[in-house]
Amino acid sequence: NAGVTQTPKFRVLKTGQSMTLLCAQDMNHEYMYWYRQDPGMGLRLIHYSVGEGTTAKGEVPDGYNVSRLKKQNFLLGLESAAPSQTSVYFCASSYSWGGETQYFGPGTRLLVL
Amino acid sequence: GNSVTQMEGPVTLSEEAFLTINCTYTATGYPSLFWYVQYPGEGLQLLLKATKADDKGSNKGFEATYRKETTSFHLEKGSVQVSDSAVYFCALRLSGGSNYKLTFGKGTLLTVNP
Numbered sequence: 001n002a003g004v005t006q007t008p009k010f011r012v013l014k015t016g017q018s019m020t021l022l023c024a025q026d027m028n029h030e031y032m033y034w035y036r037q038d039p040g041m042g043l044r045l046i047h048y049s050v051g052e053g054t055t056a057k058g059e060v061p062d063g064y065n066v067s068r069l070k071k072q073n074f075l076l077g078l079e080s081a082a083p084s085q086t087s088v089y090f091c092a093s094s095y096s097w098g099g100e101t102q103y104f105g106p107g108t109r110l111l112v113l
Numbered sequence: 114g115n116s117v118t119q120m121e122g123p124v125t126l127s128e129e130a131f132l133t134i135n136c137t138y139t140a141t142g143y144p145s146l147f148w149y150v151q152y153p154g155e156g157l158q159l160l161l162k163a164t165k166a167d168d169k170g171s172n173k174g175f176e177a178t179y180r181k182e183t184t185s186f187h188l189e190k191g192s193v194q195v196s197d198s199a200v201y202f203c204a205l206r207l208s209g210g211s212n213y214k215l216t217f218g219k220g221t222l223l224t225v226n227p
Contacts, residue, residue: 043157045215090157102215106154
């Protein structure tokens with residue numbers, strides 16, 4: 001049982017490039033989330049999904065897109081990377097609508113030059 | 114809106130010292146409260162939680178009591194170890210229609226020296 005895994009662990013992009021971050025969970029969780037973590041800001045929710053085929057915007061969705069084609073995977077895309085998107089990205093998942101906590105992946109460190 | 118305020122860090126202690134990290138919250142409704150810990154180079158892990166007023170969450174020697182009257186959830190440990198060095202996040206989650214969403218504080222970096 002690997003829990004929540006994220007790919008890649010680290011990436012350097014040039015401004016304007018695109019990339020996709022992959023999150024996978026093997027706990028059969030319905031809910032999945034993408035956060036970004038910036039110094040002094042805590043974690044901020046980018047997008048989330050309440051089930052396969054669904055996505056919704058969080059607090060800071062601009063510049064990002066997501067897809068949840070399979071229950072176990074949640075993809076975060078950057079179509080045209082900007083230096084302001086330099087951050088550490090965390091994926092999380094949870095089982096149910098209420099009463100459960102979120103399980104986090106190890107993070108992806110992204111540097112946009 | 115809903116928010117979590119934690120004491121500013123960093124906090125530096127000697128091994129076996131007493132730890133308190135303050136956390137207060139603002140929320141509409143009755144939130145569940147959490148402390149998450151992030152060890153260097155890792156993702157967040159749930160440390161403890163409390164789901165209603167006067168509940169005490171505890172784990173690994175850490176404790177926090179849900180105080181509705183003071184809207185607080187302070188984290189305490191009687192004797193810290195070097196291995197407790199990490200960033201600690203207080204968080205809340207509302208019940209009802211928005212309970213998918215965790216609202217985090219900014220985090221408090223704890224360094225424990227031998």
